[in-house]
Amino acid sequence: MPSAVKKVLHWLFWGFLIYAVITNPDRAADIVRAVWDIISQGFLNIGRFFNQLMGT
Structure with missing residues (x-):
């Protein structure tokens, strides 16, 4: 996208x-x-996933 369009949308x-x-x-x-x-909640769920993956 051109810079001017991005600036207007911004x-x-x-x-x-x-x-x-x-x-x-x-x-x-x-x-x-x-x-x-x-x-x-997304970050908490990612943390839970890695905890389960590591077996703790």
């Missing part, structure tokens, strides 16, 4: 993010919490 993303937080901060916080839970 600004659109951040603009939408700011708009979403300003217009509905409770929902935005719920989304961030859900994403954080998914990421943290």
Whole structure:
């Protein structure tokens, strides 16, 4: 993708993010919490996998 397109998409993303937080901060916080839970559970599951793999 050309650099100009990436820059426009980048600004659109951040603009939408700011708009979403300003217009509905409770929902935005719920989304961030859900994403954080998914990421943290993923890391925990990877750790469990390697623990089982190593036999501990």
